[in-house]
Amino acid sequence: MVGMMAAVSLQTVTDALKELMVPAEVTVVPHASGEDVLLQTLSRNLSAFREKLLHDTGRLALGQLRTCVVTRLAWPLSGDEIVWSFVAEVLLLLLCLKQAMIDVLAQFTPPKPNPKSPECAPPLSPDTLGVSQQKTVQAALQFVVTLGICPYLLPGVGIPLGCRSEFAATVEKVVRDSVPADGSWRLYTITQSLLTIAEHPSLESLVFSRHLGDLIASLCQLGYSPNKSQHKLVLEKGSPGHCASQKGLTQAEQQGCQEALQRILDRVYQPNVIKELLILQGGSRQVVRARGGTTQTVPQTPAWLRRLCGQFLSQALMKPHGVQAVVRGIVEGAGAGVAGGQSAEAAAADWRKCDTVARILASCPQQCLSVEDYYHQVCPQVLELLHIKATLTARQFQRVATTTLLSMVKEQPDLADRHLLGPLLAPLITCLRTGGMAYESMPVEEVKVDEQELTRCIEDVYKVCVVGNDPLPRLMESLQTVIPAVFNLYCFTKQGVSHLRSTCQEILQWFFGKSETQVALLVLKQLAGLSPSIPVLQPLYQFSAGSEGGVKLVTKATVSDEDDALYGKVCWDQWRAESLADLLSSLQESSIAGDFFIDCLKGLVNAAGQADGRLAAGHTSDSSDLECQQQLLITVQLVAVMCERIGHSVLRNTVQVIEFITATLERSCVSLVHRAEETVEAQTLSMGMGLMAAMLGGAVQLTSSDFVAMRPMLPLLERLSALHPDPVIQELASDLRVTIATHGAFSSETVSKAAHSTMGSKTESTRGIQAVEASAGTRSRDRNCASNDFQQILEVAFDTEVSARAAALRTLTQMVRQHNSEALSNQEKVLTVFLENLSHEDSFVYLSAIQGNLKQEKICRCWKSEQHTQNAGGTQQAR
Incomplete structure (x- = not known):
């Protein structure tokens, strides 16, 4: 033997x-x-x-x-x-x-290890x-x-x-x-x-x-x-x-x-098996290959072998980690690119190969019992492909995962929602989930979603939505449910340093850029707090900074001091409004910011009309009235912040300017019906009608669609010409109505003068605004401005023109924020300016530009003055 x-x-x-x-x-x-x-x-x-x-x-x-x-x-x-x-x-x-x-x-008998030289490598096996x-x-x-x-x-x-x-x-x-x-x-x-x-x-x-x-x-x-x-x-x-x-x-x-x-x-090794099965499966047609100047005809693969290889590939796909094996077998080891003379990196970057793999993964094999069973086994593996960290192949794996996910959402929306989108968005859904929870039953600072899980979720959403860039209906619906959580996370990251900020911002920009206008406006109202029935964050949860630059979700600690709780809520609401304005300003290629601004203006008009109607009817305040007032204050705050952060560029096209003027005319009509027009409204009306006259006078090239957008102005102008006490306004309203109705074929001398005055004249108030803005420009370079500049700003703060006064108030607010030495040394004058302007009932539209920016409570706490605290309490009550 x-x-x-x-x-x-x-x-x-x-x-x-x-x-x-x-x-x-x-x-x-x-x-x-x-x-x-x-x-x-x-x-x-x-x-x-x-x-x-x-x-x-x-x-x-x-x-x-x-x-x-x-x-x-x-x-x-x-x-x-x-x-x-x-x-x-x-x-x-x-x-x-x-x-x-x-x-x-x-x-073979291995020698005993030498205790004097334990670092020596053991001898090789004799075989x-x-x-x-x-x-x-x-x-x-x-x-x-x-x-x-x-x-x-x-x-x-x-x-x-x-x-x-x-x-x-x-x-x-x-x-x-x-x-x-x-x-x-x-x-x-x-x-x-x-x-x-x-x-x-x-x-x-x-x-x-x-x-x-x-x-x-x-x-x-x-x-x-x-x-x-x-x-x-x-x-x-x-x-x-x-x-x-x-x-x-x-x-x-x-x-x-x-x-x-x-x-x-x-x-x-499964990727090698997948590669060989795919090569063996071949195709149903003969292929002619050239070798050494000659041609060689490759016979077609027999049908029985193609079916057999397909069955083996399906079995490999359904195994644990089978999806990754299939992807590696094709993307990493297919060898077609290398054999064809390309480098390995060029072959790995072949996107068409990735898309082919995605089509294979998205199709349910015939050997599977049901499509749902296939999704149940494969979908978790598809999501895992998003987390491959290899430098060379990470982009290819993510391309396969993203394309596969989008294909599944397109072909089987319900199953994909249950097995793909649900697990993908689960951490964000946790941020919004409500239930029978109470403070007493929740540990303080308990981690509900850890930093790694939340970071991975945000990155996966970015890869699927922003990188995949295919706004499928079911994907948009699922993403819409978690946009409030993404926005709150975005607001939180803006308060410090976090690598998630830009990712959250791009997700939000992509969603609003791809959504229909009505859907986008609805979600923006929800983020602004104008849809109180829809929660924007679980009230018992809050975000907390992670140890690696990310964010985690923890249970909220109770605040015993009601004043501190109220102050924290006011600050957070103001910060969310400012963050929302910053987000809208970043949507440069979209008109959604202007549409939302116009929608807020219309909300102000409707709220003002309802409030005036209740006052005229003698109704007392109730819970619905308080809710209406709350919505009104939020809307005022949004309009103010958008005016401050975005400015005139919020109106992106002529139609939005026309809608803005229409809202102005409608507000004036409401005021005329219920009470006499105030100074602010009179100046606003003059501005709006002058702007309309400038547009009709040739400031912009109007089209037929623009005149269609002007039709809602016709009954408003007719009402103004009949009800307004000023004959000049009556005549201008009547002439504007005729010019719009005739699509510019007839234009009176009154319209021409108004257009010329709007485009060519510079009023004292305009010069006042320019002076304030010039001081603000100087202060942006130097936090302390000269005394004469500060005095000029105080003078403009009492200007009769509301627009100039609002510019001065915004400038004073920024000076207080930046701890300007002139503002700190003239605390009494600054507070007097704030309180004096708060006493004007109808100036809330302009004063809202500093409503939150003022943060009277914060100013008073910083200055440590009892008198300031009392004034701040009165200010809070007025607000």
């Missing part, structure tokens, strides 16, 4: 393999073909190897091992064909190498092959596969020899006529022998790293080909076991091939 013989060194076996494969000196016949030279070389090497094995004493142990291995073979070793004999001998030496590796390892020995084994395996497997594969199964290399093309011509009518027994023998060799761990990697695809192709043909008909065994004289003339495989052999194939598909 093997164990009773002297051990054969691994070097002896590899040397014998090398001698068998290295071309010997052969007398080449002139004009001999490459096929003849190959056959002569194989014959001469085979004869020389066997001769040396019989007479070389150094090969005695190898000969004994070879004889022992031969006795256990179930296939004939000798034959008349040179190619088959050569392949059989190489296989036999590889089997001897495997047995020699087993024997030397069994006799380890050196670099040169591995190259020899790889060459031997290449001979076996090229001469013993590829010639026996059916047309369309695997890659033809003629498409591989020049040597393979020569081999194809040599074996073309020597392959028997039914070579299944040879294919079965060689395949089983290679699987036996691969049972050794050191040889397994050498077999499967280079020849996995050929082995899979061979096992598919042996186990599943419909041409594997059963035949009787015709025993050939002298052949042990399986005979040379067997024309088919037994059912047990076929089943063994199927089981061996399944073991390979389960054990081998």
